Amino acid sequence: MNVQRVALLLTIALFFACLPGTAAVPQGAGIYVSTAGSDTSGDGSLGNPFRTIGHALTVAAPGDTIVLRGAPVLANNVYSEPIRIQQPNITIRSQTGEWAIIQCPVDDENIAQCVRFDVDSDGSRLQRVEVIGGYYYGIKLETKWDWGGPDRSGALNILLEDVKVHDTGNAAIKVTPGCDDLTVRRAELYNTGLTVRPDSAEGIDNVNGDRMIVQDSYIHDTSATGLYFKGGATDCVVERTRIEHTGGAGILVGFDTSPEYFDLTVNPEYYESIRGVIRNNIIRDTQWAGIGLYAAKDAQIWNNTLIDTAQTAHSPIYFGIPFQDWEPEAGRPPSVNPILKNNLVYQSRGLPTECVYIRYTDELGGLSALSGMPAMDYNLYFHAGGNCRFTDRRPTSSLDHGTFSQWQTHLGGESHSQTSAPQLTADGHLLASSPAIDAGVCTGAPTDDCDGDRRPQGAACDIGADEFASGAVFDHFIYLPLVHRKSP
Template sequence: MSGLQTGLAFMLALSMVAPLSARDADPLADQVSTAAAPGVQRAVCDAAVITGKVRYVSLSGNDATADGSLARPYRTLSRVAEVVQANESIVVRGGTYLEPNEVQFRVPGVTLRSFPGEWAVIDRSSNTDQNSGVNFYVGADDGVLTCIEVIGGFYVVSTETKWDWGDPNDRAGVSRIRIEHARLHGSYADVIKIKPNSDDILIRHNEIFDSGVGQPVDDCNAEGIDNVNGDRTQVAYNHIHDTCSTGVYLKGGATDGVIEYNLIERTGAAGILLGFDTSPEYFDLTVNPDYYENIRGIARYNLIRETGWAGIGFYASKDAQAYNNTILDAANQYHSPLYFGLSYQDWDDKAGRPPNLNPSFLRNVISQSSAVTTDPPLVDIRYSLDFGGMSALTGKPIMSDNCYDRQAGAAGFRDQRTGGGEPWVGNLAAWQTHIGGDARSHDVDLQLDASFQPQNPLCAGRGHLWNSATYTIAASANPVQGGTVSGGGVYPAGVTATLRATPSTGWTFTNWTQNAQVVSTSAQYAFTVQANRTLVAGFAPRRYSLSVSKAGPGTVTSKPAGIDCGTQCQASFNHGTSVTLTPVPAAGASFAGWKGACTNTTGPCVVRMTAKTTVTATFTGNSSVDLLVTGISLNPVSPSAKGTFTARVTVKNQGTLGADGGYLDLWSNQSTAQSCGAMSESWAAIGRLEAGQSKTLTIRFRAGRAGTKTFRAFVDSWCETPESREGNNQLRKTYTVK
């Protein structure tokens, strides 16, 4: 750990090549170089080109006669803030402006900055009330504070909100504020205060320091950046140092915030907290009914050193992540370098105080030198008997690929969740067994170089990696309703990325593809990062069989098509498909009802396919035997007088039960319908006909005299076989004898 000061100087001169994440997309990004060390980039400020409507401020100006031109500038910032119009710029000439009043913006799109090549200082250190140095009031959305220095104020910079104005249907906060390339310091409370519902705030390339001026050092509340319930905050490339309390925290239900590429050092309290402790009235219970302090927050690629409390802490967080951070000599007073803490939320009975859920701590470096006299464990999970027992973590943390180095001896780990008994304590090997994780992590001499990157090969690719190439791994689901994916993000070159695909209910994972080519058929896909990649997890709906059985004379059909029972009584359908089954009774029969997945007794049934399903349809009728003559053919068609011909007659049982077909009575010339027991010209025994069976009989006849005649065939059961329909059991055919 020797050489930290010289190493710090070297590190501040490093060039950073890693891009901001996709979450940091910004329409003004072309004006900002992200390839630089944390802190203000004066070269960017000096090279700026001012466009659009501009109002100038100068120490030689006069508020009474000013029109905002270079020739007639304003004298005070508070006055120009009163008259500036939407989407205008305020450009301040070099020098220090002692401002007795808060500089407050109330219209959208205003930019405040120094004149290119000069440096302006707004000094509000004489402030004695709770006004800020610069305040973005409700309605001042899309404002920009850049390339300028602000000193003093209760807060140096603050955003305003309607949260506590009394209208529960309108609690908007000013949003989309950009603060960059600014030196901000000397506040009584927080340097930057982000109030509830102030969303999409970008804080980039600033120097933020010296909070808590006028407060007792051992009892202060003055963060570098304090975000209470502001979503999608981006804190990147800042140098945050010498704060009276925490460097930066995102709490109060703050969602999807990213803290990355920052140098955070010499903080009175913690370095970075994902969550902390918020009064219950500031939570949005519509989207966060469980009072989580931080949701999906990310801390990555940060160098954090010499903190009074935790280097990185998780408090009442949900799905928060900390990866590729370097934590040096943290927790000099309380906590541990990595700390899972408890959120009391004002000890209010109605508050939630949830434990951390699914926190991730991956590819980080923690190093403690002998200068840390408190000698805490490197990782600690808190527990308290308050409120009948409070745990700082549900289940096990998600940890792997970390490196630990405690110069005084072996790295120590502690889990206080023992119900009030002695906490669990162990070394790294015991910790890995205890949590069933932290795989591929090491307790070794890191061999840190001048930029605080480990040179020990076991720890390659871990820690802040500012001067290492990084790549973006994009992961998505197709179709989106088929499931979820995790593991995408920005990774250093050479590390292992693991993507996970989780199918939704009723869906199944198929494969990972890149450029429509299958790269893995495993839902968990691990690979070495060597380039940008765009990967798609494919999902397919599960298919379930629908089986229909029927009793009695009738059929069942389906919509969508697939079931036609009769003949096709089983088909498969996608999960969630609603299948309508329609019963169709046979002639003379009726539908009696459903069994199985359908229970109604009349009409169609709708089955929603979520599993293998069976259905029974029952039909009833007077008889299940139905004998009929289906066809007559003569050969020759027109026989010669006094000659002979043959008749082919087809008989069918279209009922549902087999029966003895009786006799086929035949007449070569009989126009009158016959009944059972009639005397025929000729006859043939039919024999037994099963349900659906047909039989063709051939009989020879004499043609007789010339003329037009009627051939008749009659199925005659001598009235011993009751049928559902007696009128279809005979057929006639007209023919001519030549």
């Protein structure tokens, strides 16, 4: 990244800080809301706004935009009310150059979520707004899955852009079955599980929501996993996102879901995830796996950097087993056809040495985490206190805490992978001396990196989330147009 490019990006970031996001403002009426307004005498205009978002929603029509006045113009920029969006194509956003907060109590079970997208809210948007609280969730997408009718869809094509969601009772964002095509862009999610699920609350909890895209976001300080998509979710993508300081895993491709949430018409085998893509993410300081695969079919794991993950359980790259409530009809299939290339694993001295682990259990007649061998190559594994170890617990394997050389033989692959010290900056970017530079493969790899820079910059693609650019002044994420957080 040269100096001119840095200056251009800074100019763009500052410019977008004064806009409602990168997407064009939807056409339709602009309905204004202010903490200094009135639902009685106001008319929803800029000069005479309503007082509450809830009232504005009662007069809004599909295609309308509800504009929230906020700081620094208003001293009080907090709207203390739960929000329920019940019509399609409704946008709620902060006024240009301002910042509004929607806040709900975290200890009132009558307010299950702070912002709710109902089943008829297709195409709606929440942009440049902060959401705090909710007994269960900060934001929830609702579904008709269990209504008993033939239509089991939920809220579709929802956009959450430039939002902050935090201090929630359970997960920050909940996606229920059939809520397809959610996009989460430039979001910051943190401090989950304050009350209801203090030890099991994710940044994003997606159960069978297809084609979810999470990009350019920052998920941190979650009581459990940063995010997962499970229950048969198809074609989900997580890219250019930093996940750190989690009580569970970083990203789980699939996990463990009750059988009633699977769509057996398209997924009769009960795969937890189908065609999930994880690329260009930096994941660090997790208690469980950096990236875990559970009953994942055709997963693609490309150019991720995992730093000090799996500190108390699993391994940085982990193949796990779903039990699906131990129900007799459930499938519990192994992961199949995964591709894991150009990934970088770094473990500090004192952390467990297992870098890849494939699980097996004798329960339920014997269950394997993986079918066949994974397509793994061009990866870098390093442990500062010794050597990375590799285990395959399946009955056909004798590899237990094996060396990298033994792993290569066992796998019949990883011939282009290495165990060199990766030479990283504190935030996971490559130093000029890194052996990961030009050591990856470009065929199949993403064409950009975690910062949006082009791949490749040199003779070949680099290993890890960052593509090193000679002469770069700095290289780090910009998570939100309004807030730049420099990693410690």
